[in-house]
Amino acid sequence: MPALGTFLVFLAFVCSLLGVTALGWGLRRGDEGLLNVGRRSLHSVFFLVVAASAVLLYLLVTRDFSVKYVANYTSRDLPLAYTVAAFWAGQAGSLLFWELILALYTAIVLWRYRENDRYTPVVALVMGLVNLFFATVLTFSSNPFETLGFVPADGAGLNPMLQNMGLWLHPVTQYLGYVGFTVPYAFAMAALIQRRADDEWIVKTRTWTIISWMFLTAGIVWGGQWAYVELGWGGYWAWDPVENASLMPWLTATAFLHSVMIQERKGMLKVWNVSLIALTFWFSILGTFLTRSGVLASVHDFAEGSIGRYFLVALTAILLGSTYLILDRAPLLRGRNAFEGLLAKESSFLVNNVLFLGLAFATFWGTMFPILSEAVTGERVTVGPPFFEQVNGPIFLGMLVLMGICPLIAWRRASVERLLRNASLPAVVGTLTLIAAFAGTGRVGVAFAYGASLFVIASIVYDWVQEARVRRGYHPEEGLLRAAWRMMRIRSRKYGGYVVHLGVALMAVGIVASTAFKQEAAFTLAPGESAQFAGFELRYEGLMLREEPTKTTATATLTVLKDGQVYDRLEPEKVFPAGREQPHSEVAIARGGLFDDLYAILAGFEGGNGGEGAEEYATFKMLYHPLVNLVWLGFYVMLLGGGFALWGGLRPRRRRPTVPASVPKPRLQAQEPIGTETKGV
Amino acid sequence: MRMPKAAALLPVVLLLGMTALANELSQLKDQLVCQCGCNLVLSSCQDMMECGVAQRMTDEIAARLADGETPEQIKASFVARYGKAVLSAPPKAGFDLTAWITPFVALIVGLVLLSFIVREFARQGRRRLEEVSTSHLERSPEERERLRRRLREELKDYV
Incomplete structure (x- = not known):
């Protein structure tokens, strides 16, 4: 049986190689037959990896201790649920799990976009290359079917700290998130390779991006919850390199989810958005690398191995390849970069992006600084919680304040007077909270965090009520609550985002209170x-x-x-x-x-x-x-908001009322927002 | 018989002293990294890993604090013994100062660059607005009223 597993993984490697070669050659020659060979090869990879996974599961469940992986991560007394979950508990199994999800996503993309003749093969090529990388690592470096040459009486068993429901929740969702970003990345790179500068890749991958973001959010928070209930130190976030590695793609993906709205509305920031999704994907691979390579000392190093050099090559290739494509196609991607005013939601989104990137950079910098310091001074340092609390903390606070201001700024052009008028009530709520918190606790940082969080909540509620009142102007028969609900349904993406922000504010209160007043x-x-x-x-x-x-x-x-x-x-x-x-x-x-x-x-x-x-x-x-459960509550509110935004994107759009030909076309184009009429190049 | 004031205050002073020592110990446990290889601060490692190394280090810190050593002296001696890696954050001096400064420098540079970019976008926006026809402003009041009504009707479907 282990030989069958090894054979299946090897076949998956061969099919990935064949698929990538056929797709590359087929695209070069415009040969439809070769493109079909490529697509079928990648479909085969999916079936082969599913079969290999089934073999590994069989070996785990039957406790075949002749297999090194089974002997290392299971034992006769291990409950069945953890025996199955041991699939992704170690390095080799988790890499097979990565490949399983990737092969599944690749098959879905190939099936979903099977009718697109020129675009999809390039997407398949990029995803095929990622498949090939993981199949290579599995075949030549980290084979889960490697045998011991003897059969031990029992296995070593699963690390007791891993024997928790978290083993089912955290790694699975984390990987679904990490791997999910391969799809928007592949579409973005395909657009660049095809020299296409329109927004099709964004439209097609919007759902993928939100789902991947939700999975990654769930992976991060469930990981924290697992640590909280299992590890016995009473915390949920230790700024460990592996935790940081999961936070970095989340930050860049969140920045992307915001800035992509400007591209959709105004056809701007194309280079920026492609760069953000490339960075997100790069961080996802880096996260897997840091988790599994042991290059940085981490409490998460449940397994180490020799896969580091493979990942270093892949990370370098992704960085260089993406950078080359972005720089080479930059002239094509130049949009009509025009804002109608300095103060507008667009500008606030850009500030938001700088803060997210600042946070991602600070996290990356702190995570990597021990290596840099050792290279420069010859002595290793530790970069732990005090560093991140002092560096990331103020940036997070700035982000919270901006989250409160953003809903109050109009698209296109806003005036300072109007902003001040809109912000006055939420600002009063925030300031009163700040004063009360300072009077109650005497701690400036805590008071600011509470004030900013309540400011966020108040500004969202204020904007919601304002929009509901506007709706009631058109539909006086509706009460305020019904009007608010209708607005939420009509603008589900916007209000889904608002609900996510509410969740973040709740989390912020929970994190600050449970840390500061522990x-x-x-x-x-x-x-x-x-x-x-x-x-x-x-x-x-x-x-x-x-x-x-x-x-x-x-x-x-x-x-x-x-x-x-x-x-x-x-x-x-x-x-x-x-x-x-x-x-x-x-x-x-x-x-x-x-x-x-x-x-x-x-x-x-x-x-x-x-x-x-x-x-x-x-x-x-x-x-x-105190208030630690607000952290978990905030997370579920975030998931709810993400789901709502997703639901809005999936449900069929109401058709615009058709204007009869006899009606003269209103000549309002001159008042349209600049750039919205010119998506793409 | 009246108890001397100093004697009456002794339990309070002792209690305050013990609390101060406990606070210092707690802070030091968050500022020093366990040397068992876990890369966690002492307080976390002790609870999470049931680590003997963390316990020994904690006992030593507690004893030295009780002997009157300051937290700075204790940290310095641990650095001398284990190297800078025993500190849970890089020192704010020498090359390690760059660890603290660089993220904020990068953020400030990013925000300054952004302000230039947004100004340039706004300048281009103004230029484009000037190029756009303003013929719609020359409509008759009836025509403008008709368009306003139409706009309101259409907005009904979206609000």
Whole structure:
């Protein structure tokens, strides 16, 4: 069976090579037969990779420990759900998973755009090249079907920290996001290769981009949530290189989602948008590289290997190839770069783009600085949370303020007076919040973050209400709420974006509060003893040791009381897996308030098992995270907004009312926004 | 018998001193990186990895703080022992200062460039507006009213 897997992966490599060659040659010669060979080869890659994946799943589920990957990441006692998820738990399997998603996306693109004769083959060629890269790595460097030459009695098992629902959520969504950006990148490069300067690639990939962005958002946040509930340090973001690697494409993709609106409306920023999507794709590959190569020390290095040089070649090729194409086609992409005023939504979007790029650069710079510092000074430094909090924090704050201003600025041309009038109410809300927060906390940074977040929420609500009122002017029969809902449906993309912004504001409040006002304490208690923490009484009831063949688990029971009443019960655990040196903690979390968490870690214990007069002292590390659940709530609001924007893009558009030929055409073109009538070149 | 003021204040001073030490220890645990190879700050590694190295380093810091050493002295001695990589952020001096400055310089350069670009776009926009025919302004009041009504009717479908 492993030989079959290896053979299938090799065949996928051959078919990718054949597909790329046939497509390249066919395009050069204009030979339809060769183009068909290329398309069919890439379809074959999909079926071959699906078959190879099925083989790997079979090997995992049947625990064929003669296969190195299976022996390294599973064991006989591993539950089935984690045995299946071990598919992407290690390097070789995760690369096969990357290739599986990519091959699926490639097949969908080929099927969806099968009738396009000149454009699609170039898209297929670019996607085929990416397929070829991953098939090459799988074939020559990281084969998940490699055998050991002997059959061990049992496997090493899956790292206990990976045994969490997060293993199903985080890597899968993260990869769906990373790989998804291959599609808009391929379309953009195809447009450049074909010397096409119209907006077709943007229109065709809008849905792909939003879906990929949503997946990446989910991947990042679910990764944080996983760390929060599993790793036992009480945080959800450590500015680890791998976390940063996932943030960078998210930032550039978000910048792209904003700036692409200017191209759609005014036919501008074509070079900029192509560059942003190329950068996003490059960062996606870099993210996979940083996760899997071990070039930067990271807590996420569950697997390391020799794939670094392959990725370095690919990253260089993508960077050079994309840069060459963009520079060479730049004259073609020159749009009618004209704004009707300095102060307009267009300008604010550009400032937004600079801030997003600034954040991406700061994150990239901080992540890579240890390598640079070592190269220049010969000594490695660490760039950790204090750096990113001090550098990225102010830029994030600027972004929040801009998010509040943007909805209040009109497209085309806005006046300062009008902006001030629109901003006055939200600014009052923001300023009052700032003052109240400063009075309550005495912390300037926190006060500004709260003020900016409330300013964002207030400006969105204000703009929404204003538009609903305008609608009521045309449809007086509708109430304000109905008018607001109708506006939301009509302009689903805009309001989907607003909902995303609301989610970001909620997240910002949650992040700031849970970081700045975190309470922390450690207690050593004997059974029956109590301690006071964060307004709660914690009564230690006792410790239970549970011995199993594969692990020993110590479970402590804490009764949480508030105002003398039992509020909750916490059972933090310490697990000692057999054959592993380090134990790990299973934290226990109780809801400490509407959005707050009471977080318990069993730090240590001593004493016998199970009462009989034996004292079982236990040491608890307790954390109190105010408003931390706003982080997760904000994320789901963001997803909701993304979904709403997507739904608006997918549902059929209402047709414009047809103007009878007899009616004279209104001569209003002179008042049309400049550039909107001239999309493309 | 009246207790001397100083004696009465002693528990408060001790408590404040202990709190200050605990705060300093907590801050140092976030400013120093565990040397077990995890690349995490001490506070994170201790909880996440159940790391003995982090525990030893923390115990040493606590003992030295209790002996009266300042956080700066402790950091300096850890740097002397392990190198700069033991600090969770680069020092704001020498070449490492570029780590802190470069992102803000890049951002400022970007914003300055953007201001030039937006001004140029606006200048081109004004030039184009001047080129555009203004014949629609010369319409009769009836014609303009008719167009206004039509615009309102059409807007109904979009608002």
